[in-house]
Amino acid sequence: MTDREIVTRITAAGETRRFADIVGRYSSMVYSKSLGVVHREELAAEVTQQTFVKAYEQLVFWRGQEMGPWLVTIAMHTALHILEKEKRRRGQPAETMADSLPDTFDNEREEMIQRMEEAIRQLPEADRELITLHYYQQQKTADIARRTGLSQQNVLVRLHRIREKLREMLNHELH
Numbered sequence: 215m216t217d218r219e220i221v222t223r224i225t226a227a228g229e230t231r232r233f234a235d236i237v238g239r240y241s242s243m244v245y246s247k248s249l250g251v252v253h254r255e256e257l258a259a260e261v262t263q264q265t266f267v268k269a270y271e272q273l274v275f276w277r278g279q280e281m282g283p284w285l286v287t288i289a290m291h292t293a294l295h296i297l298e299k300e301k302r303r304r305g306q307p308a309e310t311m312a313d314s315l316p317d318t319f320d321n322e323r324e325e326m327i328q329r330m331e332e333a334i335r336q337l338p339e340a341d342r343e344l345i346t347l348h349y350y351q352q353q354k355t356a357d358i359a360r361r362t363g364l365s366q367q368n369v370l371v372r373l374h375r376i377r378e379k380l381r382e383m384l385n386h387e388l389h
Contacts, residue, residue, distance in 0.1 A: 217281040244289045251293040265289040282350035333383040
């Protein structure tokens with residue numbers, strides 16, 4: 215069943231148990247992206263849970279685009295919000311904080327993620343699809359080739375060119 219079919223069944227037919235299919239498909243991806251931002255497993259698990267709660271609450275507003283990037287966007291905003299709350303609490307005495315903010319977090323990383331997401335949104339639809347399938351849905355190039363009708367070699371070449379294009383877009387923005 216496609217994401218669109220699942221969402222239709224949830225929103226139109228009231229089959230709320232179908233949301234478990236969405237969670238099953240995307241929870242590892244959301245968790246890994248969250249862990250890359252918050253750098254702590256327990257916090258990444260919390261971000262993942264909050265992401266799916268927010269996604270379920272906002273499901274009627276989903277516009278039918280790829281579900282993975284939509285969920286990752288929610289996760290990134292959730293993770294950054296949690297980190298910002300922790301950062302504000304840093305000024306309190308250490309004994310009032312459950313955990314401290316990891317030293318590796320910085321605003322530059324947050325800004326880079328946002329610039330990358332914006333650059334990906336500016337790509338043509340076919341390029342966004344390849345990026346989504348490979349990086350967000352973590353599909354192998356052979357599977358992408360079968361799904362898109364491209365050869366595996368062509369998928370590899372196009373992914374390389376898309377990465378180069380993204381690099382150029384980001385470098386141009388920085389300078």
